[in-house]
Amino acid sequence: MPIDLFKPFIIGNMELKNRFVRSSTQDALADASGAVTDASLDLYRSLAKGGSGLIITGVTFISLQGKRSKIQYGIYNDDMIWGMRKLVRVTHQEGAKIALQLHHGGIYSQSQHNGDPVLAVSK
Numbered sequence: 001m002p003i004d005l006f007k008p009f010i011i012g013n014m015e016l017k018n019r020f021v022r023s024s025t026q027d028a029l030a031d032a033s034g035a036v037t038d039a040s041l042d043l044y045r046s047l048a049k050g051g052s053g054l055i056i057t058g059v060t061f062i063s064l065q066g067k068r069s070k071i072q073y074g075i076y077n078d079d080m081i082w083g084m085r086k087l088v089r090v091t092h093q094e095g096a097k098i099a100l101q102l103h104h105g106g107i108y109s110q111s112q113h114n115g116d117p118v119l120a121v122s123k
Helices: 038-049 078-093
Strands: 009-011 014-016 054-056 097-099
Parallel strands (some): 054 097
Antiparallel strands (some): 009 014
């Protein structure tokens, strides 16, 4: 029996409007601090409206020492929460769900460029 990709789908206790997932993709729309921007909100609104049932954010650094690039999202302090809440809100308004991909750049973090100690398994 073929699977209908357009029918709602349940993962655990989360119901998705369909089986289309936008995989984690760095969109380069965060500001220099890693905060969500208006362009970020527009993109996620468009992805959800366009039919994605689940959207996985691009890599989101969890500490300043783990930031890999200047354009990725961050969730390293409480000040970052308001932007992420907006991202969730616009996604949910269009009927999609959202998941946050947590990330630490390790040996590839910007720490290697600014003199901070690199936090990684190996160098």
